[in-house]
Amino acid sequence: MKCPKCKLEDLKEVEINGVKIDRCEYCGGLWFDKDELKITRDKRDKDLSWLDFDLWEDESKLMANGKSVDCPRDGKPLFKIKYGNTDVMVDICLDCHGVWLDRNELDKIIAELKQKINSETIPEYISDLGKEIAELISHPSKADVELRHIMIVMKMLEYRFLAQHPKIAELISVLPD
Ligand SMILES: [Zn+2]
Ligand SMILES: [Zn+2]
Numbered sequence: 001m002k003c004p005k006c007k008l009e010d011l012k013e014v015e016i017n018g019v020k021i022d023r024c025e026y027c028g029g030l031w032f033d034k035d036e037l038k039i040t041r042d043k044r045d046k047d048l049s050w051l052d053f054d055l056w057e058d059e060s061k062l063m064a065n066g067k068s069v070d071c072p073r074d075g076k077p078l079f080k081i082k083y084g085n086t087d088v089m090v091d092i093c094l095d096c097h098g099v100w101l102d103r104n105e106l107d108k109i110i111a112e113l114k115q116k117i118n119s120e121t122i123p124e125y126i127s128d129l130g131k132e133i134a135e136l137i138s139h140p141s142k143a144d145v146e147l148r149h150i151m152i153v154m155k156m157l158e159y160r161f162l163a164q165h166p167k168i169a170e171l172i173s174v175l176p177d
């Protein structure tokens with residue numbers, strides 16, 4: 001499977017906490033097959049609490065921004081989906097429901113989360129976790145931070161972004177050709 005952006009490099013499969021994703025070693029882009037996003041739910045998993053800071057909670061803020069590159073899986077066009085006033089742009093395939101993230105989109109999502117953590121009134125039960133997350137984000141020297149970031153973003157994509165698929169499909173259906 002070629003990188004949809006560079007079109008030269010083959011995507012390399014990497015495994016994070018037992019979940020496989022495809023990554024371009026050249027541009028750092030990430031491809032998530034829908035099936036790959038079926039992450040086993042584990043109540044002990046503290047990362048799930050990131051969902052309290054979910055970026056895609058309000059489906060009325062989703063916007064379709066036209067076509068992007070072609071799907072690496074089936075060659076259909078990916079569509080750019082933006083959320084509210086954030087700069088975060090995610091590319092989705094309506095056919096296979098795969099999701100593409102440019103390398104800098106991962107950083108933007110994490111930056112948005114950081115801002116949300118700092119600006120929102122956080123319920124007490126998760127305030128300590130919020131601090132822990134903020135700490136993790138602000139110390140990128142920790143070796144496993146990037147992988148944890150990817151994991152967190154994957155979970156948000158699976159539990160919230162793809163869950164809004166009917167709304168996304170509707171937005172795309174009214175785009176001009
Ligand atoms: Zn690439
Ligand atoms: Zn596809």
